[in-house]
Amino acid sequence: MFKLLPESNPLAPAVTVVVNGRSVAVPQGCSAAAAMLMHGGGSTRTTPVSGEARAPYCMMGLCYECLMEIDGEPNQQGCLVIVREGMHINPQLGKPGVKP
Amino acid sequence: MSSRDADVLVLGGGLVGTAVAYGLARLGQRVLVLDEGDIAHRASRGNFGLVWVQSKGFGVPEYQRWTRRSADDWADFSAELLSETGVASGHERPGGVTICLNEEELERRRKRMEQLHLEAGETQFQYEMLNPAELKKLIPAIGPEVVGASFTPYDGHANPLYTLRALHAALLKHGGRYQPNARVTAVDARPGDFRVSAGGHSYAAPKVVLAAGLGNKELGAMVGLNVPVRPVRGQIIVTERMQPVLPMPTLMIRQTVEGTIMIGESREESGFDDTTSPEIVHTLAQRAVKTFPFLRHARIVRSWGALRVMSTDGLPVYEQSVQFPGAFVCTCHSGVTLAAAHARHYARYVVEGALPAELARFSTGRFNVQAAA
Numbered sequence: 001m002f003k004l005l006p007e008s009n010p011l012a013p014a015v016t017v018v019v020n021g022r023s024v025a026v027p028q029g030c031s032a033a034a035a036m037l038m039h040g041g042g043s044t045r046t047t048p049v050s051g052e053a054r055a056p057y058c059m060m061g062l063c064y065e066c067l068m069e070i071d072g073e074p075n076q077q078g079c080l081v082i083v084r085e086g087m088h089i090n091p092q093l094g095k096p097g098v099k100p
Numbered sequence: 101m102s103s104r105d106a107d108v109l110v111l112g113g114g115l116v117g118t119a120v121a122y123g124l125a126r127l128g129q130r131v132l133v134l135d136e137g138d139i140a141h142r143a144s145r146g147n148f149g150l151v152w153v154q155s156k157g158f159g160v161p162e163y164q165r166w167t168r169r170s171a172d173d174w175a176d177f178s179a180e181l182l183s184e185t186g187v188a189s190g191h192e193r194p195g196g197v198t199i200c201l202n203e204e205e206l207e208r209r210r211k212r213m214e215q216l217h218l219e220a221g222e223t224q225f226q227y228e229m230l231n232p233a234e235l236k237k238l239i240p241a242i243g244p245e246v247v248g249a250s251f252t253p254y255d256g257h258a259n260p261l262y263t264l265r266a267l268h269a270a271l272l273k274h275g276g277r278y279q280p281n282a283r284v285t286a287v288d289a290r291p292g293d294f295r296v297s298a299g300g301h302s303y304a305a306p307k308v309v310l311a312a313g314l315g316n317k318e319l320g321a322m323v324g325l326n327v328p329v330r331p332v333r334g335q336i337i338v339t340e341r342m343q344p345v346l347p348m349p350t351l352m353i354r355q356t357v358e359g360t361i362m363i364g365e366s367r368e369e370s371g372f373d374d375t376t377s378p379e380i381v382h383t384l385a386q387r388a389v390k391t392f393p394f395l396r397h398a399r400i401v402r403s404w405g406a407l408r409v410m411s412t413d414g415l416p417v418y419e420q421s422v423q424f425p426g427a428f429v430c431t432c433h434s435g436v437t438l439a440a441a442h443a444r445h446y447a448r449y450v451v452e453g454a455l456p457a458e459l460a461r462f463s464t465g466r467f468n469v470q471a472a473a
Binding site: 017048049074075094096097098099 | 166241340341342343345359394397401
């Protein structure tokens with residue numbers, strides 16, 4: 001559904017991250033939310049209120065629609081987290097669970 | 101005789117006022133609720149939401165019985181509100197625990213529970229003191245610093261905001277009327293004949309019920325009732341919605357049906373200041389994390405302060421004015437717990453025109469005893 005803008009640098013070095021359990025290459029410097037949009041299944045979370053599917057909206061830290069689980073930590077604003085080599089990015093489904 | 105605006109004027113539109121007003125309307129009374137504006141202190145909008153029995157009435161069996169009666173009525177009351185209005189109060193009664201973090205707390209708790217048991221009379225009061233292993237079976241999420249807890253099956257909780265909304269809707273459905281922005285400025289009182297000035301209008305009725313929380317002190321003086329209530333601040337923290345993890349409420353921490361976890365039960369004398377303070381919020385959070393270590397990872401979404409309506413001895417105040425019969429006061433700091441009793445019983449007493457002997461312990465005469473020198 002989403003693709004990189006033509007003006008983005010095609011020569012930017014790639015970083016390997018794990019989106020939904022699948023290793024993918026994304027441009028260095030991109031956000032976890034962007035990585036999810038490029039390689040995820042469209043929606044990136046479901047709301048804890050109604051269970052409805054949601055996806056990143058503002059991409060600038062304000063709308064909180066891009067909450068996702070990053071390296072096991074729930075409630076991360078994916079649009080504000082820059083990808084790192086080996087990062088695990090998963091959708092956040094419903095209410096966060098309770099960690100022991 | 102003047103034209104009358106209602107059979108009963110209820111002064112105050114919070115949980116206490118609307119519970120009594122709904123009860124009155126259900127009995128066929130013409131009811132008008134006069135409510136202050138949004139500058140009112142609104143304890144009903146800020147409270148914790150327990151329907152709680154196990155800390156009420158040490159040394160005052162009448163209070164234990166009255167509380168129990170309301171808690172026993174709550175499930176039916178909640179079902180009735182749901183069928184009347186379609187609004188679910190979120191009431192549940194899975195039992196409840198008071199969790200202790202050291203031996204001293206546990207010993208004090210044990211004594212309190214013994215006392216309630218001894219004072220219960222025919223109501224009976226069953227409880228269990230649980231060790232950490234037993235408590236863990238009920239609530240697996242407790243931490244290693246927990247030394248024990250008291251449990252009773254009588255405790256539960258509800259959503260105070262949905263309860264308030266349901267009471268308002270049920271009141272209107274039964275023909276009751278609600279007048280907001282009507283702060284009472286004067287009451288012209290005669291026995292069985294009251295003219296209440298509020299929001300630029302005057303309303304007449306043969307009966308009034310004072311249910312204005314902290315405002316009852318000033319209103320009481322207008323109808324010959326001494327109502328010494330003062331604000332006692334409580335601060336509350338609420339987390340994000342989380343997966344169900346607490347199967348029953350505790351005195352300080354409960355998980356709502358929506359999934360948020362509420363942390364509360366602080367007590368401070370802070371006058372009419374209803375803000376929060378970092379020290380108290382810190383103390384609450386620290387105790388919460390000791391009790392349930394998983395809360396270390398929970399996101400706090402909000403915290404707030406609210407003012408409890410506290411009488412000198414902490415008990416409710418129920419009385420009909422001797423000087424001006426027809427004027428009743430109904431005030432307490434447990435507007436959620438006692439909502440069922442107020443709607444079902446207190447309202448009936450107002451219609452009958454007399455409070456029963458079982459409520460005599462809550463009359464204002466108790467405030468007139470002079471302190472020993």
